Amino acid sequence: MNAPSWDRLGRVGAATVGLMTSSGIxxxxxxxxxxxxxxxSVQALESVMIPGSPASPSVNxxxxxxxxxxxxxxxxxxxxxxxACDAKxxxxxxxxxxxxxxxxxxxxxxxxxxxxxxxxxMLVRLEVRPRNQPAAGWRVAREMCGQxxxxxxxxxxxxPTLDQIQTAFRRLPFARPSVSVQPVGNVTLVNLPTYYQAxxxxxxxxxxxxxxxxxxxxxxxxxxxxxxRSYDFHFGxxxxxxxxADPGGGYPDGAVRHTYIEPSPGVAVRVDARLTARYRxxxxxxxxxxxxxxxxxxxxxxxxxxxxxxxxxAKLTPFTMPTYPVLVTQTELRTDELSAVGALLESGNVLALxxxxxxxxxxxxxxxxxxxxRRVTPMQYSEFVASSEARQRYWARSFxxxxxxxxxxxxxxxxxxxxxxxxxLLGPVITxxxxxxxxxxxxxxxxxxxxxxxxxxxxxxxxxxxRWDLDARMHxxxxxxxxxxxxxxxxxxxxxxxxxxxxxRTPTCLVCARDTLKPDVVFFGESVPKPLVEHCFRLTDAAxxxxxxxxxxxxxxxxxxxxxxxxxxIPVAIITRGATRGDxxxxxxxxxPLGATLSxxxxxxxx
Amino acid sequence: xxxxxxxxxxxxxxxxLAGCGGGEVAGRAPTGSPTGTxxxxxxxxxxxxxxxxxxxxMPPESAVVVPPAAQAHTPxxxxxxxxxxxxxxxxxxxxGEPALMHGLAQRQCQGCAALEGVVLRLHRDGEHxxxxxxxxxxxxxxxxxxxxxxxxxxxxxxxxxxxxATDGATIAFVRGAKFDFRFRVDWQSQAWTITDLRLxx
Numbered sequence: 001m002n003a004p005s006w007d008r009l010g011r012v013g014a015a016t017v018g019l020m021t022s023s024g025i026x027x028x029x030x031x032x033x034x035x036x037x038x039x040x041s042v043q044a045l046e047s048v049m050i051p052g053s054p055a056s057p058s059v060n061x062x063x064x065x066x067x068x069x070x071x072x073x074x075x076x077x078x079x080x081x082x083x084a085c086d087a088k089x090x091x092x093x094x095x096x097x098x099x100x101x102x103x104x105x106x107x108x109x110x111x112x113x114x115x116x117x118x119x120x121x122m123l124v125r126l127e128v129r130p131r132n133q134p135a136a137g138w139r140v141a142r143e144m145c146g147q148x149x150x151x152x153x154x155x156x157x158x159x160p161t162l163d164q165i166q167t168a169f170r171r172l173p174f175a176r177p178s179v180s181v182q183p184v185g186n187v188t189l190v191n192l193p194t195y196y197q198a199x200x201x202x203x204x205x206x207x208x209x210x211x212x213x214x215x216x217x218x219x220x221x222x223x224x225x226x227x228x229r230s231y232d233f234h235f236g237x238x239x240x241x242x243x244x245a246d247p248g249g250g251y252p253d254g255a256v257r258h259t260y261i262e263p264s265p266g267v268a269v270r271v272d273a274r275l276t277a278r279y280r281x282x283x284x285x286x287x288x289x290x291x292x293x294x295x296x297x298x299x300x301x302x303x304x305x306x307x308x309x310x311x312x313x314a315k316l317t318p319f320t321m322p323t324y325p326v327l328v329t330q331t332e333l334r335t336d337e338l339s340a341v342g343a344l345l346e347s348g349n350v351l352a353l354x355x356x357x358x359x360x361x362x363x364x365x366x367x368x369x370x371x372x373x374r375r376v377t378p379m380q381y382s383e384f385v386a387s388s389e390a391r392q393r394y395w396a397r398s399f400x401x402x403x404x405x406x407x408x409x410x411x412x413x414x415x416x417x418x419x420x421x422x423x424x425l426l427g428p429v430i431t432x433x434x435x436x437x438x439x440x441x442x443x444x445x446x447x448x449x450x451x452x453x454x455x456x457x458x459x460x461x462x463x464x465x466x467r468w469d470l471d472a473r474m475h476x477x478x479x480x481x482x483x484x485x486x487x488x489x490x491x492x493x494x495x496x497x498x499x500x501x502x503x504x505r506t507p508t509c510l511v512c513a514r515d516t517l518k519p520d521v522v523f524f525g526e527s528v529p530k531p532l533v534e535h536c537f538r539l540t541d542a543a544x545x546x547x548x549x550x551x552x553x554x555x556x557x558x559x560x561x562x563x564x565x566x567x568x569x570i571p572v573a574i575i576t577r578g579a580t581r582g583d584x585x586x587x588x589x590x591x592x593p594l595g596a597t598l599s600x601x602x603x604x605x606x607x
Numbered sequence: 608x609x610x611x612x613x614x615x616x617x618x619x620x621x622x623x624l625a626g627c628g629g630g631e632v633a634g635r636a637p638t639g640s641p642t643g644t645x646x647x648x649x650x651x652x653x654x655x656x657x658x659x660x661x662x663x664x665m666p667p668e669s670a671v672v673v674p675p676a677a678q679a680h681t682p683x684x685x686x687x688x689x690x691x692x693x694x695x696x697x698x699x700x701x702x703g704e705p706a707l708m709h710g711l712a713q714r715q716c717q718g719c720a721a722l723e724g725v726v727l728r729l730h731r732d733g734e735h736x737x738x739x740x741x742x743x744x745x746x747x748x749x750x751x752x753x754x755x756x757x758x759x760x761x762x763x764x765x766x767x768x769x770x771x772a773t774d775g776a777t778i779a780f781v782r783g784a785k786f787d788f789r790f791r792v793d794w795q796s797q798a799w800t801i802t803d804l805r806l807x808x
Contacts, residue, residue: 034769034777039784041696041741041765044721045806050789103747103760110744110762110785111807140750 042112049112078131081150081157083219084123084143085282105284108145121146122282124157160217166291168215169224169277175205178299179233179269182250184545184571184587185343187304193257194303196241197248197569198231198271208275224277229292231274235260236267236303243274250569251587264305270298338597340588341573342604344545345425351543352417353561354431354438357550357576361411361595363404364435381523385459388506388515396504398519399474399481402467405453410441413549416598418442425605428539432551432558434521447536449528449557455520461512464520470507477505528557540564548574550594553581562586671695671710677799685757685792686746688799692719693741693763693788699726703735711801713793718804729770734778737769749789760807761788 084104127138177198200207230243248256420426428445566585677687699707712719749758767783791803
């Protein structure tokens with residue numbers, strides 16, 4: 001049988017091919033298995049390959065042949081070997097300096113035949129110039145993968161050893177983590193679990209997740225991607241967690257916990273972190289580094305360990321005890337819990353999130369009572385925009401409600417918030433209220449998440465105007481409209497019967513004359529503008545603690561900031577009446593009236 | 608059958624082009640189109656190009672539309688053009704359409720002629736490859752470049768592919784390979800063109 005013939009693409013020639021099997025030549029009806037051939041693109045380019053021999057000319061014309069004849073005759077040349085990358089371009093970090101060193105680091109694995117990628121051969125250049133002409137520029141004699149083929153007598157490019165790379169890693173400027181403890185306020189109780197979390201400081205010092213600036217080691221530019229190897233929490237009572245991979249967390253999911261059995265005026269808590277890294281050379285591929293950096297001199301957190309009191313455990317079994325949040329009823333407001341909130345405020349970077357509950361003492365009811373159930377059904381956005389009749393009903397009710405709503409004055413809770421701000425203990429305020437009472441009490445940096453009743457916007461032309469001006473126009477358009485009601489609602493709405501509504505003349509926009517005026521508030525069923533939400537997330541992220549005042553957090557528009565804080569490990573304190581949707585995320589919760597509690601808090605912090 | 612496949616190729620590469628469906632291509636100078644792309648008609652040699660296209664024997668079935676990034680008279684434009692050339696080679700092999708490479712390189716470019724020869728052989732034998740196999744992983748401007756002549760290294764990888772007959776039957780399995788392509792890309796007649804292509808060992 002003749003051997004099959006193949007053309008340069010490996011295709012079968014005219015000869016019939018049979019398959020050799022264990023039993024001989026297989027049945028001719030069985031189709032032959034297509035052959036596997038070498039890459040045809042490579043084969044096609046064989047005649048135009050640039051060989052890597054030392055004498056080969058470079059396609060870019062930079063070679064020893066370019067030197068003067070005299071220099072060549074004298075053979076008085078000096079050589080150097082450099083990485084095939086430009087010296088000024090060392091890092092291809094995102095946002096960093098561009099590089100072509102990735103090319104030098106990877107080109108050898110692309111050349112034909114390719115070098116083993118695991119060998120990490122770098123593309124280097126042999127450069128040459130006349131020894132007696134130091135002013136002459138270096139010219140590329142040739143490029144090569146690795147330095148094995150370098151002629152004798154030419155100094156090798158110095159490359160760092162693994163030991164040098166490991167040492168360079170250990171000398172990086174690392175941050176030191178501190179320990180965040182729950183319960184907050186650095187006070188905990190015996191016989192109850194305390195939660196620990198390693199917290200890395202902000203700043204330029206390196207921490208897990210960071211990539212170092214390039215470190216120059218001989219001819220290499222090396223970057224390190226830092227990660228945590230382990231944490232060892234020292235609880236201050238002679239015990240420690242041992243090396244754990246988990247950085248810990250807060251109640252209830254934090255994995256690093258410890259229960260003290262003896263009270264102490266102050267135990268020194270710290271965490272020793274061990275870091276490791278991946279590294280890459282000249283913009284090449286990342287490689288695991290077999291090295292660790294033991295961080296010492298970690299900051300110490302002093303924790304007071306107190307005896308547990310009976311009132312905290314009396315109603316609970318040991319197995320179901322919800323140690324967090326600390327629930328305190330209105331009638332037994334405890335100074336300890338108030339102190340816990342006060343301790344949060346003492347950091348001075350606390351974000352407040354307020355809800356309807358803070359305005360109830362001003363005569364504006366909230367949507368939900370302490371039972372969390374909605375007491376009134378507000379008009380939905382879809383209903384408002386759907387018809388003129390709906391808007392007539394809304395504005396008739398709002399016209400009457402505004403008369404009382406406009407008379408509401410800030411209460412002691414609003415005033416306490418403003419005082420805490422002025423004292424530098426409270427930062428920005430995000431309010432879900434539309435009544436403007438925080439500002440009237442003197443608070444600043446107030447973000448009105450759901451808008452403000454004091455403004456009116458036209459849904460047709462976008463014109464914005466004052467609610468007081470609109471109120472005057474509605475009075476002119478509805479002389480003698482004297483319906484009264486005591487059933488005021490949080491959004492200034494009010495309950496009216498249909499007959500009263502039918503007599504009301506709906507206000508129109510002064511610009512476009514349409515009846516599409518709407519209070520500049522976010523209705524139920526309407527979304528809070530995304531930029532506003534993002535702004536509030538930024539406020540949350542920048543805060544050291546979140547203080548929720550008078551909100552059941554039933555609506556996601558406010559609850560999401562509590563969730564965000566909890567995810568970020570930012571302590572959350574809640575003061576309101578009744579249970580809230582955020583109780584699980586709360587570090588401390590006080591079931592208490594806002595005015596009295598906040599006033600007491602101000603007094604305590606002023607003492 | 609093959610002609611219609613070529614038109615699909617042209618559509619994929621360069622949106623709507625004249626000539627698809629009719630079998631003839633209207634003569635059109637390689638100027639900017641309203642969409643910001645440049646069409647290079649295979650049947651019409653560029654008058655401003657002294658050496659003309661390298662493969663004048665290619666059938667006039669499709670036009671090549673150069674993407675805007677590869678039209679920029681900058682080093683990045685040259686790199687993009689070299690990458691586009693490889694992409695067209697890969698696409699031409701997949702579709703068995705030599706015209707997809709037409710007008711992008713100069714006659715003196717031996718490497719270009721070699722790659723175009725691969726596609727021409729496929730076309731002659733009614734074959735094509737099963738995938739668009741070429742992947743460019745890194746483009747690097749090399750020393751020795753000037754404003755009008757840029758040396759570009761492309762680190763590319765060709766995935767394993769199959770050579771298929773017209774009826775879809777597999778003729779051969781082709782091994783994948785990695786390449787360090789070195790291009791010389793010259794700016795001529797207000798457009799980039801490949802004047803040299805080699806494989807670096």
